Amino acid sequence: MAGHQRYIRYIVFALVALVLLFFISSSSSVPSAQWPSTKYTPSESQKQDETGTVPQVPQHEEGQLNTMPSDTPKANPNTTPNTDGKQLPPQTASGERMNATFVTLARNSDVWEIAKSIRDVEDRFNRKYNYDWVFLNDDDFNDEFKNVTTVLVSGTTKYGKIPKEHWSFPDFIDQDRAAKVREEMKEKKIIYGDSISYRHMCRYESGFFFRHPLMLDYEWYWRVEPSIELYCDINYDTFKFMADNKKKYSFVISLYEYVETIPTLWDAVKNFTSVYPQHIVEGNSMKFLSDDDGKTYNHCHFWSNFEIGNLNWLRSQAYIDYFTSLDHAGGFFYERWGDAPVHSIAAALMLKKEEIHFFNDIAYYHVPFTHCPTGEKYRLDHKCHCNPKENFDWNGYSCTSRFFETNSMPKPEGYEKEQ
Ligand SMILES: Nc1nc2c(ncn2[C@@H]2O[C@H](COP(=O)(O)OP(=O)(O)O)[C@@H](O)[C@H]2O)c(=O)[nH]1
Numbered sequence: 001m002a003g004h005q006r007y008i009r010y011i012v013f014a015l016v017a018l019v020l021l022f023f024i025s026s027s028s029s030v031p032s033a034q035w036p037s038t039k040y041t042p043s044e045s046q047k048q049d050e051t052g053t054v055p056q057v058p059q060h061e062e063g064q065l066n067t068m069p070s071d072t073p074k075a076n077p078n079t080t081p082n083t084d085g086k087q088l089p090p091q092t093a094s095g096e097r098m099n100a101t102f103v104t105l106a107r108n109s110d111v112w113e114i115a116k117s118i119r120d121v122e123d124r125f126n127r128k129y130n131y132d133w134v135f136l137n138d139d140d141f142n143d144e145f146k147n148v149t150t151v152l153v154s155g156t157t158k159y160g161k162i163p164k165e166h167w168s169f170p171d172f173i174d175q176d177r178a179a180k181v182r183e184e185m186k187e188k189k190i191i192y193g194d195s196i197s198y199r200h201m202c203r204y205e206s207g208f209f210f211r212h213p214l215m216l217d218y219e220w221y222w223r224v225e226p227s228i229e230l231y232c233d234i235n236y237d238t239f240k241f242m243a244d245n246k247k248k249y250s251f252v253i254s255l256y257e258y259v260e261t262i263p264t265l266w267d268a269v270k271n272f273t274s275v276y277p278q279h280i281v282e283g284n285s286m287k288f289l290s291d292d293d294g295k296t297y298n299h300c301h302f303w304s305n306f307e308i309g310n311l312n313w314l315r316s317q318a319y320i321d322y323f324t325s326l327d328h329a330g331g332f333f334y335e336r337w338g339d340a341p342v343h344s345i346a347a348a349l350m351l352k353k354e355e356i357h358f359f360n361d362i363a364y365y366h367v368p369f370t371h372c373p374t375g376e377k378y379r380l381d382h383k384c385h386c387n388p389k390e391n392f393d394w395n396g397y398s399c400t401s402r403f404f405e406t407n408s409m410p411k412p413e414g415y416e417k418e419q
Pocket residue numbers: 104105106107110136137138139197198201224225226305
């Protein structure tokens with residue numbers, strides 16, 4: 001009998017010890033890991049929105065059931081580190097930062113799809129550079145959107161609302177004519193053909209995002225859309241590359257535009273060039289756009305859901321005159337002009353051809369196309385996880401071959417195998 005009681009006492013004692021241990025270990029998870037948190041200026045590590053309020057980072061509550069291992073590594077005498085002579089992952093890159101930001105136009109409902117994009121951009125690039133991220137929306141961003149994106153971005157996040165006059169019909173647009181076009185495009189099943197918001201989006205990306213007050217603080221931008229993927233490590237500062245090599249605009253995927261969305265775009269461009277011949281640069285990339293020296297447009301464009309570019313170029317008188325001229329032609333509403341051909345034609349005619357860069361090394365996906373870098377060695381060295389068979393570059397619908405020819409550049413080694 002006495003032995004049995006002692007046995008129960010042991011069990012009770014063991015249970016109490018276990019409960020104590022549980023509370024000690026779970027409360028140690030409250031301070032979150034500090035790696036990598038170096039910011040280039042401490043004052044900028046605070047996240048702010050336009051009104052200057054600082055959203056709190058959501059935290060685990062004390063005593064919350066947490067069966068995950070603690071974030072803070074503790075020395076454990078019963079184990080040895082398994083570093084095997086290897087270095088830990090590189091921390092934040094040293095050196096100067098460029099005057100640059102990521103920029104995303106999104107709705108609150110895009111939160112989980114942009115979260116995936118941010119995760120990829122951070123893992124492959126920005127965790128080492130901690131660049132800022134500007135989010136723009138025609139509506140107010142909600143707390144969920146701000147909370148989720150704030151914790152994912154390693155730099156400062158900023159949230160801007162688009163002024164109404166940049167996201168509505170200009171007064172020179174005939175509403176009835178625009179409505180009739182949407183009806184016709186719907187019948188013809190043209191993608192986004194009946195959408196008003198998509199047209200506002202294309203016009204905003206064509207002519208306004210770079211003039212938003214939050215964007216005026218920067219010289220360089222990298223545009224990121226929801227649901228994109230990055231497939232390789234990017235181990236250098238792409239903004240610095242642009243500056244050092246005198247680049248103003250860049251792309252990873254190029255293709256032919258749907259003709260139905262831009263029937264008179266080229267006419268409008270020709271009207272612009274005849275009024276403003278001074279804005280057309282010598283040594284431009286006309287050969288990329290036209291097979292007959294400008295008479296007709298071949299519909300080639302750089303896909304603008306990815307862009308790294310120079311904001312001061314977009315804010316230049318030349319670009320503003322170009323956008324204003326196209327805007328008054330009405331094609332954002334009477335047709336369905338996309339910001340991709342609008343940006344591309346501007347870059348091809350108003351920049352020197354050497355100022356446009358093809359980032360072969362940025363492996364990228366936006367539905368339905370993949371850019372997977374040509375060259376096996378590069379892919380292995382940069383831990384790429386894209387299937388080279390899915391690379392779109394040398395496909396017949398891609399204009400990237402034409403870009404190489406325009407610039408008399410040799411195509412990357414091994415490209416024939418990917419055609
Ligand atoms: N705030 C806002 N963003 C939009 C709207 N429509 C599209 N976007 C954003 O504009 C970009 C392009 O839209 P998306 O649906 O990806 O078009 P697609 O890539 O051409 O199919 C994405 O970053 C979207 O989040 C809108 O009505 N409001």
